[in-house]
Amino acid sequence: xHTLITEIRDKQNITKEQLQLLxxxxxxxxxxxxMVCARTEAQKVYGNKVYMRGLIEFTNYCKNNCIxxxxxxxxxxVDRYRLTKDQILDCCQxxxxxxxxxxxLQGGEDPFYTDDLICEIVSEIKHQHPDCAITLSIxxxxxxxxxxxxxxxxxxxxxxxxTADKAHYEKLHPxxxxxxxxxxCLHDLKEIGYQTxxxxxxxxxxxxxxxxxxxxxxxxxxxxxxxxxxxFIPQADTPFGKEVAGTLEMTLRLLSxxxxxxxxxxxxxxxxxxxxxxxxxxxxxxxxxxxxxxNLSPVGVRKKYLxxxxxxxxxxxxxxxxxxxxxxxxxxxxxxxxxxxxxxLYDKKR
Numbered sequence: 001x002h003t004l005i006t007e008i009r010d011k012q013n014i015t016k017e018q019l020q021l022l023x024x025x026x027x028x029x030x031x032x033x034x035m036v037c038a039r040t041e042a043q044k045v046y047g048n049k050v051y052m053r054g055l056i057e058f059t060n061y062c063k064n065n066c067i068x069x070x071x072x073x074x075x076x077x078v079d080r081y082r083l084t085k086d087q088i089l090d091c092c093q094x095x096x097x098x099x100x101x102x103x104x105l106q107g108g109e110d111p112f113y114t115d116d117l118i119c120e121i122v123s124e125i126k127h128q129h130p131d132c133a134i135t136l137s138i139x140x141x142x143x144x145x146x147x148x149x150x151x152x153x154x155x156x157x158x159x160x161x162x163t164a165d166k167a168h169y170e171k172l173h174p175x176x177x178x179x180x181x182x183x184x185c186l187h188d189l190k191e192i193g194y195q196t197x198x199x200x201x202x203x204x205x206x207x208x209x210x211x212x213x214x215x216x217x218x219x220x221x222x223x224x225x226x227x228x229x230x231x232f233i234p235q236a237d238t239p240f241g242k243e244v245a246g247t248l249e250m251t252l253r254l255l256s257x258x259x260x261x262x263x264x265x266x267x268x269x270x271x272x273x274x275x276x277x278x279x280x281x282x283x284x285x286x287x288x289x290x291x292x293x294x295n296l297s298p299v300g301v302r303k304k305y306l307x308x309x310x311x312x313x314x315x316x317x318x319x320x321x322x323x324x325x326x327x328x329x330x331x332x333x334x335x336x337x338x339x340x341x342x343x344x345l346y347d348k349k350r
Contacts, residue, residue, distance in 0.1 A: 002030050005037050009260045013220065016213045022253055023209060031253060038256035038288030041263045046290050050334045051266065051341030052325065053102045053135065054095035054296040054318075057305040058083040062108025064139070065174045068204065070235035070306045071108050077237045079304045082112060085121050087298065091318075092125050092132075095296045098322050099338040102133040104158070104293060109139035118145075119152040126153030133340045135197075140181055143188040150192050157189045158197035160228060163204065164218035165211040172204060186222060195343050197226030197266075202254055203246020204232040212254070219262055225343035226291075227258055227265050230272035233308035248277045252287040259288030264344055266291050275312050281325075282332050291341070292329065294321040 004021065008014050022034060059082045060071045071078055083091075092103050103125060107113070113121075122134055135156035136149055146157065161182055163169050169179040189196040200215045201207075219227060231246030251273060259267060268291040269284025277283065281292055295302060295313055302314040313321055326336045 002033050005034050009037055012261050014261055019213050020209045034256045035287045038259040041259050042288045042290050045264050048335050049337045050329045051291045052338045053104050053293040054100035055104045055293040056091045057106050057297045058088050059107035059110040060305045061110040064109050067172055068240045075237045081301050081304050088121055091296045094318050096129055101340045104135040106137040115145045115148055119148050122152040122154050140185050146188055146192055156195040159185055160199040162200050163211055164214040168206055168211045171206045195225035195346055197228055198224045199228035201232040202229055202251045205240055205243050228268050230270035231276050233272055235308045255284055255287045255289050266343055275310055292325055294325045
């Protein structure tokens with residue numbers, strides 16, 4: 001194995017120079033070794049398992065105006081929707097029958113869903129399905145709000161930091177949003193006891209090797225239980241609508257690097273990866289990822305939750321989506337697991 005890859009694996013760290021070399025090299029043999037090494041490290045921790053999470057996109061309203069996002073506040077072309085508490089519970093019930101034991105509630109930062117309502121929804125899911133894990137992906141909240149959700153039964157929280165470079169963050173977000181607040185949220189989540197997820201877009205406008213290195217440094221410092229990365233894909237009705245998308249190749253390389261520097265992380269092969277390549281999610285797993293998230297949202301709203309253009313899996317019933325994912329993962333030699341799939345150190349932290 002190439003000595004560079006061995007060094008990164010053994011030290012579980014990477015220098016900026018090493019990162020630049022791996023992102024810019026044309027040496028395909030080295031990159032293949034990188035991905036094989038990452039895959040091996042994932043299997044040391046998780047075996048041949050790929051964990052399935054049931055994704056419920058419950059609102060596409062958002063108070064924020066992030067420049068890259070298709071459901072940004074000022075996008076007047078979005079057909080807005082909100083799921084009721086009962087609709088969300090129905091999605092969970094359908095997912096439970098299919099074997100899912102983790103539900104991911106994802107939505108824009110929608111003030112309609114007050115802290116009381118979020119707690120009510122989480123508590124009821126937990127009451128109906130006590131053996132299931134609940135993940136929230138609902139943006140920046142106060143520490144008190146995060147504590148309330150945790151007490152209600154939410155155990156995981158995903159909050160992509162998008163970029164760990166403050167100047168870069170300010171190029172991707174409106175002035176009223178704060179880089180420091182985003183980072184504060186992530187530290188609050190860790191301190192409260194959530195299995196915490198951060199993450200970033202690959203190939204976002206103004207991204208450089210320097211900003212990506214800052215992302216990796218944040219991951220090393222935060223030690224998140226989960227990390228979601230995927231290619232930036234432009235959405236036509238945003239200010240970045242004509243920007244160039246991130247690439248499959250760069251995303252796969254970064255997935256592998258993250259696996260080597262943080263071997264225990266739960267690492268999704270995202271829908272965005274499957275959007276830019278028909279076998280994107282399979283390639284993500286083979287690069288060191290170990291999580292996939294089929295969509296449990298009602299089919300009638302799936303096409304309305306378009307963070308980016310050409311999103312896949314918007315027309316399939318949950319059972320079809322789940323079956324398709326299982327066949328895809330089995331096709332590359334992996335066992336699909338629909339249990340809770342906690343981070344291996346989680347019980348020790350509780």
